[in-house]
Amino acid sequence: MKRVLFFLGQLNDRDVEWMLQNGNRMMLNSGDQVITKGEAIDSLYIVISGQLAVYVNSSHNKCIAQLESGDMVGEMSFLESRPPSASVIVTKPSTIFQISRDKINSRLLENAEFKANFYHALALFLSNRLRGTTDQLGFGNPEEDDLLETAVLDGVSQAGSRFVQIIHRFSEAA
Template sequence: MKKVLFVLGHLSDKDIEWLIENGSTRQLRSGEYLVRQGESIKEIYIVLSGSLRIFNEQNPQHEIAHISSGEIIGEMSFLDERPPSVSVVANEEVKVYRISLEPVRQYMEVNTRFAARFYYSIALFLSDRLRKTTSRLGYGAPEDDIDELNSNILLQVGHAGSRFHRLLNKFAES
């Protein structure tokens, strides 16, 4: 499942409009870094098209993950304000939606309902990632790695899909 659905599914249409108005796109060429390990980042990214690889600079040949459209990057640094522990580089031409962290934090101060929805969606996203990682390491039950959604999340998927398409359409001409 596209990880962006965890986030967009729990935000309101007004939240999405605010994100669209306050974000922009960025194009990357193959081999270009989006994130460098140990260097602070000031934005959250949603991959709109293309693919990227995630790796540790100490072992750059070992790919930790391969991500593509619908994935989110920078959520951990948003939460804990620490530099990323991995690097992210484009495998091909990539287009990402980006929004600076400072305006998001400022908007959260004046719109606490947005803040609650945003943090809840990030928590769901990270919980899903942790369950999958635990399972891949051999500590979870095999069925924990199945990409199933509970009924709460399933209700939001339709909205999330249309919101992601709205982001894609908005920035298609950029």
């Protein structure tokens, strides 16, 4: 769940409320494909509960990552407007928060503060993911895994309550 906290910690309450009002809850079953390698996607996703697997080959026989509550999906394609380099498949029944690229892009054009917060949030999220990958490959410094800047730490503490708010909102809709 740590990763979504980097993202939500950089947004303000208005940003999160806007996302809640403009996103959708998706209930997915094992085997459902969220993202297909090479096919354009039109949304950004946050895993609320469940488990997804990331595969880079079309036979889906080698999982390169497991995604669980608090992970984001589709952020790289959102930033680059390029098709995904991996497929993402549900491995356990999952609930996912989905918000469309069109809605996010409209908000980015209308609200400069949201734009700054959103891109800063994605940068921190992706930086954290890259550090994790570097560590996984054996090139990182494990002693630094839990070190955070004070400014990021302040945002992360607020982000926990924001993520709980998202979970609660979508639990009510069930």
